[in-house]
Amino acid sequence: MTTDDATEPGPAAAAVPTAALSGFQDEIYLHGLLEERVPGYPTDLSALEDAAREVLAPGPFGYVAGAAGTGATLRANRAAFDRWAIVPRMLRDVSVRDLSRTVLGTRLAAPVLTAPVGVLSIVHEEAEPAVARAAAALGLGSVLSTASSTPMEEVAAAAGDGPRWYQLYWARDPEVTASLLARARAAGFTHLVVTLDTGMLGWRPRDLDQAYLPFLRSTGIANYLTDPAFRAGLAKPPEEDPFGAVAHWAGMFSNPALTWADLAWLREHWDGPVVLKGIVHADDARRARDAGMDGIVVSNHGGRQVDGALGALAALPGVADAVGADLAVLFDSGVRTGADIVKALALGAEAVLVGRPYVYGLALGGEDGVRHVLRCLLAELDLTLALSGHASVGELGRDSLVQQGV
Ligand SMILES: Cc1cc2nc3c(=O)[nH]c(=O)nc-3n(C[C@H](O)[C@H](O)[C@H](O)COP(=O)(O)O)c2cc1C
Numbered sequence: 001m002t003t004d005d006a007t008e009p010g011p012a013a014a015a016v017p018t019a020a021l022s023g024f025q026d027e028i029y030l031h032g033l034l035e036e037r038v039p040g041y042p043t044d045l046s047a048l049e050d051a052a053r054e055v056l057a058p059g060p061f062g063y064v065a066g067a068a069g070t071g072a073t074l075r076a077n078r079a080a081f082d083r084w085a086i087v088p089r090m091l092r093d094v095s096v097r098d099l100s101r102t103v104l105g106t107r108l109a110a111p112v113l114t115a116p117v118g119v120l121s122i123v124h125e126e127a128e129p130a131v132a133r134a135a136a137a138l139g140l141g142s143v144l145s146t147a148s149s150t151p152m153e154e155v156a157a158a159a160g161d162g163p164r165w166y167q168l169y170w171a172r173d174p175e176v177t178a179s180l181l182a183r184a185r186a187a188g189f190t191h192l193v194v195t196l197d198t199g200m201l202g203w204r205p206r207d208l209d210q211a212y213l214p215f216l217r218s219t220g221i222a223n224y225l226t227d228p229a230f231r232a233g234l235a236k237p238p239e240e241d242p243f244g245a246v247a248h249w250a251g252m253f254s255n256p257a258l259t260w261a262d263l264a265w266l267r268e269h270w271d272g273p274v275v276l277k278g279i280v281h282a283d284d285a286r287r288a289r290d291a292g293m294d295g296i297v298v299s300n301h302g303g304r305q306v307d308g309a310l311g312a313l314a315a316l317p318g319v320a321d322a323v324g325a326d327l328a329v330l331f332d333s334g335v336r337t338g339a340d341i342v343k344a345l346a347l348g349a350e351a352v353l354v355g356r357p358y359v360y361g362l363a364l365g366g367e368d369g370v371r372h373v374l375r376c377l378l379a380e381l382d383l384t385l386a387l388s389g390h391a392s393v394g395e396l397g398r399d400s401l402v403q404q405g406v
Pocket residue numbers: 063064065077115116117118145146147167195277299300301302303304332333334335353354355356357
């Protein structure tokens with residue numbers, strides 16, 4: 001469902017002129033010329049992981065960078081991008097460009113949102129509010145994780161006028177789920193992203209080898225600890241028995257018994273748009289549509305759940321063909337550069353979510369680091385679009401790409 005012509009530009013989007021995006025490049029060169037200053041963060045976004053390794057302790061680094069099993073799916077995510085190549089076209093007047101897009105009624109300066117990532121306090125004390133502020137400042141979307149280390153009301157306030165999307169881990173206890181949804185609504189979140197691929201945590205050797213569970217060592221699950229329905233299920237308050245609270249959380253944060261029939265319950269408890277995250281099969285995408293959902297995120301959770309699963313981008317064209325006309329098809333898993341965003345949009349994604357790159361930015365420099373990463377991504381997206389002969393994201397299509405080695 002392409003909604004470029006939808007109305008109601010949001011205030012944050014309007015504040016960011018497209019010209020400012022590739023202007024970031026000029027700004028960097030200018031600082032170099034006038035102040036002999038270099039950016040201080042990598043501008044090769046594929047180098048962020050190495051930079052973050054230097055500043056993070058092994059536990060948090062392994063948790064963020066790590067994947068399920070042998071890492072086959074993590075690698076497949078990148079390999080799937082490498083199989084497609086952009087074919088630049090010339091003499092098409094790309095002097096004025098439009099990166100903006102409206103996704104399910106949310107106006108974005110570019111079709112980019114920060115993916116929901118839990119327990120961000122393990123990488124930087126500024127955590128989730130810093131991400132919400134950085135995304136909003138650039139006119140981008142931000143999806144807050146249920147496993148946020150900051151209570152959702154505080155993150156909502158940090159997002160200001162920016163879009164507020166909330167990611168749900170559908171708890172086993174319906175009262176907890178209903179309570180989380182009611183709080184999210186009251187805090188001004190408008191869109192719900194329901195993650196379906198994490199009925200339990202995947203097999204993650206880096207965390208297992210270090211016996212590292214982020215929730216045990218920080219205020220990781222603050223969002224739950226502040227929830228009245230969650231607290232009601234505890235034998236003792238978390239202040240008296242923190243370990244008991246974490247154990248209770250681990251047993252109920254997600255529900256592997258869910259089926260498609262349960263989506264009706266969700267509709268009764270959320271009156272805004274609902275997006276299902278973790279879809280990689282065209283039949284599941286059709287079921288989402290038939291169940292009245294508004295969108296899906298084609299995603300394999302950044303390779304953290306099923307080792308051996310297909311690269312997410314390999315699933316995108318088939319899913320987009322099946323439901324792209326009926327549903328908002330979003331994409332994540334493996335997006336690292338502006339060129340990657342161009343490829344995902346050309347293959348039918350309406351917008352992309354970016355995960356680890358911004359988490360590395362947060363680790364390196366708090367809000368400033370997140371902003372750096374997002375600005376680099378947008379500048380590179382803008383330049384790649386222009387230099388390949390496209391004046392807007394809406395001009396991207398399958399004919400913008402060719403399959404390598406085919
Ligand atoms: C450290 C970490 C924590 C995550 N936590 C969540 C979460 O709480 N909820 C969720 O839906 N997805 C979570 N994800 C998955 C991301 O939303 C996203 O699908 C994934 O990171 C995209 O892949 P990428 O990192 O290659 O961009 C997490 C990912 C990472 C790396």
